[in-house]
């Protein structure tokens with residue numbers, strides 16, 4: 001069945017008031033792929049009804065980023081939502097979300113300025129601002145985000161904790177191509193040659209995870225060996241960062257250490273910024 005499509009606050013309020021039972025919510029920027037669909041299936045298992053938002057949020061894009069060329073594929077997105085049994089799609093315009101230039105926004109704090117936040121200044125402030133607005137508008141019981149954007153997920157959990165938001169946050173596992181490349185709406189920018197180079201990101205994470213029992217230095221060495229080779233490929237992978245961080249705070253892990261960690265990587269192939277990460281247990285066989 002086709003989902004109810006709400007484009008305005010009033011349409012959303014009316015559709016929301018007709019939903020009975022619990023509601024799970026999957027916020028997206030559209031250009032839906034199997035990663036999004038797996039979050040929708042998780043949402044379906046978590047609640048009586050499922051809502052999806054489709055909104056390319058200008059606030060989280062830097063001036064030199066790809067806001068204008070970000071893929072917008074609403075008709076096929078709606079078909080995908082229908083096939084997954086989504087009940088409600090909220091697809092506001094920019095003017096609906098931001099009727100005037102916002103004066104009060106969310107400040108993501110120190111965690112918003114490191115790792116991906118250092119590569120994309122202001123990104124996490126804009127992301128948290130729109131997520132808070134979406135949560136206030138949709139009022140879900142549970143909101144589901146992909147682990148592919150691990151720092152985003154950690155920051156949303158922190159916002160919910162710090163601001164006492166009445167919502168449960170759940171993470172969904174990263175869906176990958178057969179060669180390991182994490183699905184991402186931005187993958188469609190890649191030429192076949194760039195696509196081949198991009199696969200080095202997940203290969204590096206895999207190599208790092210395989211060395212987890214030997215500690216942080218071994219993890220970074222193993223991943224860097226793969227990335228160094230990709231840096232000389234044609235076209236090359238231009239590394240933005242490779243970091244081993246605490247899963248909750250995203251602060252760097254160094255020296256001998258055991259326990260959970262996230263190995264996160266970001267790089268550019270051509271003009272396309274791609275990110276990926278893997279969770280691992282340092283100092284333990286996995």
Ligand SMILES: Nc1ncnc2c1ncn2[C@@H]1O[C@H](COP(=O)(O)OP(=O)(O)OP(=O)(O)O)[C@@H](O)[C@H]1O
Pocket residue numbers: 027028029030034035036038039144145146147148149172173174175176182183184185186187
């Ligand atoms: N491969 C994936 N597996 C699982 N979840 C994913 C995957 N890719 C994205 N998501 C999640 O889907 C939600 C919407 O993300 P978004 O619409 O930005 O897609 P995206 O593929 O991450 O796009 P982008 O190319 O902009 O990074 C986020 O919670 C994101 O973490």
Ligand SMILES: CC(C)(CO)[C@@H](O)C(=O)[O-]
Pocket residue numbers: 027028029055057060127130131149152
């Ligand atoms: C959470 C989100 C929908 C906010 O715009 C976006 O950052 C995304 O798609 O991951």
Ligand code: BAL
Pocket residue numbers: 060149152
């Ligand atoms: N996938 C996270 C949203 C962004 O890249 O802006």
